[in-house]
Amino acid sequence: MQFYSTQNPAHRVGLKEAVIQGLAPDQGLYMPVEIPTLPADFFQRLPSLSFAEIGQEVIGALFGDSLSEAEIRELVEHTLQFDAPLVEVEPGIYSLELFHGPTLAFKDFGARFCSKLMALLLAGESRKVRVLVATSGDTGSAVANGFYRTPGVEVVVLYPRGKVSVLQEKQFTTLGENIVALEVDGVFDDCQRLVKEAFLDAELREQMLLTSANSINVARWIPQALYYFRAFAQLPQPVGDVAFSVPSGNFGNLAAGILAARMGLPIRYFVAATNVNKVVPDFLNGADFQQVPSVQTISNSMDVGNPSNFSRLLALYGGDEKALRAQVKGFYFDDPETAPFHAAGASGAGLYAGSTWCSRLYGGEKLHQNPIGSLPRCLFRDGPSGEISGCGGRNLRLGAGAAGALGSISFRGEKGGPSWQRFCGF
Template sequence: MILYSTNHQSPDVLLEEAVFRGLPQDNGLYMPYEISELPQSFFDNIQNLSLTEIAFEVSKALIGNDIPENDLRKIVNTAINFEAPIVEIEPDTYVLELFHGPSMAFKDFGARFMAALMSYFLQKSNKDIHILVATSGDTGGAVAQGFYETPGIKVTILYPKGKVSDIQEKQLTTLGKNVTALEVDGTFDDCQALVKAAFLDQDLRQKFNLASANSINISRLIPQSFYYFNAYAQLKKAGNTAPVVFCVPSGNFGNLSAGLIAAKMGLPVKMFVAATNINNIVPDYLKSGVYAPKTSQETISNAMDVGNPSNFIRMKILAGSDFDQVIQKITGDFRNDEETKKAMKKVYDQTGYIMCPHTAVAYLGLKAYTESLGEKVAGVFLSTAHFAKFLDVVEETLHTKVPVPERLEALLSKEKVAIAMPKDFSSFKAYLLS
């Protein structure tokens, strides 16, 4: 697997270097030169394959000969040991539940696969690494769980003060050992900027083997493509052969980029809907052709509070780069908090299904698109986190108590341990060097 930088000013690298480096030296993003199409025989039989079997075939096609097949199968089986079921909540409208992993968020796919991949490479090289990761909510918890007590790996998580839910905060501030949480006095974009600046700083580069666990790391995107194939397999097994539409609740746009990778590998997708909250930079771009990043605004769907999505360039490249090509594959939708809450309440009252705010944004985006079509489609919207991770908002919106899984309930009594950090890079650099 040979990868290039999207800024085209850094040398090409193999997968191992891309995984550990995270960002190229020219501040671009790593992208593979080739994304191979899977054979038709794979899709003819996909309904008979398990999620791990699908994951192995997809990762083998992407990674190639970089990892021997037996080792790759072990990595997949270690990382992807939970399910991602689809649930039909309305006729031809399905929710893809991505919250059945350890941290109960879709980020478990990327974090666990990356942890297993890094651990494999580290065993060969006998190195230690220091992972830096910015989170707007769920990435931190998934990375903390995925890398907890992994030999040779130290993890520092940056999160915006007061802008993650209580349970999300406890997931990334209560583990300790090789995991440290920094509570940054700023937004997610500030956290992300600190991480990017650290990777480009020569002093830090000389002292540490730095790596990133954000969706800027290519090893996060590979496993996120698995569940798009798996959703299609489940639809096919259920006898629904209508054209498929995926609606993706989007913040940094790694998740949608992974879906586009799946489409380039041959997955038949009629359209992707990029659904956001009022941080609607990409939906605006999809209407106007003008990409205009701006300061993020706080919402109840906090994991999508991103004003300058890192993966935007990847999304464009994967969809075809030219604007006319992009809008053939992706359409946009955005919703405010009031609309989000109304959807949560409506779906609960009518079906009994409980959605987190991010899931509700995706539901609205899917319905807006599919109801505008004059044809039957299989609509799949992604549920990226368990509703109990947003307990206050969910219970206030639904006017009822909701069940909390035991593993999340246990977190609430644990003591938060986090280091306060201003948003300027000099303070962050001084902390790391100390």
């Protein structure tokens, strides 16, 4: 598979270069030159396929010209050692549980895929690889644990002081060995800027082999598409129109869902659900895209003021902003809407019961007018960030329109404890 830079489509590299470079020399993100469409019989068989079988067919279609069948099987089996169950939380609303990995975060899928793929691509390399990763919480945890004790790889995690939850900070600062954590006096965007500057430092890159494990790296970004297929496979058959509500910070998760749609998965709408770091929802609602300093919130994993994957969103629609806005709807939610349930979570009711989703379902609704109507929704659940995704799905359903009845799925990526349904009023 060939990849091009979002900054310069003429700049093309192979899979190994895209993964090891992480970021293109012109600061663009790598995108597949061609996105394969999966055959019709794959979708007919999808409900009967296991997660691993789905992974082998999807990754085979993408990387089959770069990896052997045995390597793809090894890669998928290493990545998908835990499932992503789909749970119906009320009629037409489903939650995809992505918290069954080792750090309870949805990024465990991408981190494990990335570490194994790098190991396969770097077999025989004599130089040590240094993986630089900026985090506002769950990325650092997932990447550190995914690469822990991987031979020939050192991971350096940069995180903003005082802006990462205590649990997540301990998940990547207490491992030692090949995992190094650096606390930065700033915000997530500062950490991300430092990582990008390191990649663009020619002298530094001559001295050491640097790469990234943030979602800017195709090896972290692409495998996130797999659980969209897994979610769809678990919906009641026959499946009608479906919308996915996605908690969004750096927007790799949403971009992966659109990638799945480009491969043929019949998704009608997406919801980009954020906290008050809302540059993308503002854009989706008609404003010009303009990066801003990030604002600290209690959903800290989503505190991103300049999301890197925005360029991928545009690339997936061929630069057509109108088409992007037509399929992706944007909503944002602030801390006061979340605070009552965040307090409930802190009291022990659930690990991440502090929930924008919960507070929005439980309290007053702001009804957003949109053309979608009442859709079955798939809601990604990811602690406070995933509850925001549920809020987006809820607003999607409440929006007035004439699109008919659709299903919706949300993603739940950090375990909220057994009481989360009670807090949501289910």
